[in-house]
Amino acid sequence: MQHVKIPQDRIGVLIGEGGETMRxxxxEAEVRLDIDSENGSVAIDSVGDPVRGLKAPDIVRAIGRGFAPEAALRLLEDEMMMFDLVDIDAAARNKNDMKRKKGRLIGEGGRTRELMEELTGADVVIYGSxxxxxxxxxxxxxVRTAAEMILDGAPHxxxxxxxxxxxxxxKHKGMEYHRFPGGQS
Incomplete structure (x- = not known):
């Protein structure tokens, strides 16, 4: 059994209307979720294919970090799919610097984040820090390299x-990967 903690304001998204998303x-991941809505703790117990079950904590983490459930479930579509987090706060000197760096990652009108998605085919969400x-x-x-460049102060x-x-x-290597519909902006 694994445990994941997610922000309280994302518990409703994880559960979904009438428990639909949780089910x-x-x-899909062949697991049982035990969600403590008081503290955001999620216990994940694999009940089927252990390989699919190994992806479940990342699915829960991804939803907790702002991804739509459909985007998080993409992790199961291909064993190569992965979830990664860049901690903006770790690159910041203080709260104001964190806000500025987060703003640079989002870009004017969300343009920088959108370009990261469009030009890589990945789903990218900025949530909290x-x-x-x-x-x-x-x-x-x-995406990680581009984000680190921005956090280090590189011009857009x-x-x-x-x-x-x-x-x-x-594209040249034929490795272009098209995003699936339903990714969250």
Whole structure:
């Protein structure tokens, strides 16, 4: 059994209307979820295929970090799919710096985050003090590198050029990975 803690304001999303999302995760990942809505603690018990069950904690974490359940469930569609978190707070000197860095990652009108998604094919969500990514290892690595460049103060233009270069490399190698409908913006 594994335990994951998620923010209280995301418990409702994890459970879903009438428990629908929770039941879907249980069925798809072949696990049993025991959700403590008082403290956000989720116990995950594998009841079927252990490999699918191993993805369940990341599905719960992803929903807890702002992903729509449909995007989090993409982790089960391919064994290569993975979930990654970048801690914005760890790169910040103080609260104001954290807000500024988070704003730079989002970009004007959400443009920087959108470009990360469009040019890599990964799902990218900024929630609280984290940037979460769901994608293949290569997609996740590109998003993480772009995010770290921004957090280190690189100009947006430099980061956009990096993303476009990586996008063209993936396209050239035939590794372009199209996003599934239903990803959350």
């Amino acid at each position: 879907e995760i249980e069925a 984290t940037l979460g990514t769901i994608g293949t290892p290569q997609q996740v690595d590109i 233009g430099t980061v956009y050029s990096f993303l476009e270069d990586k996008h063209n490399e993936m």
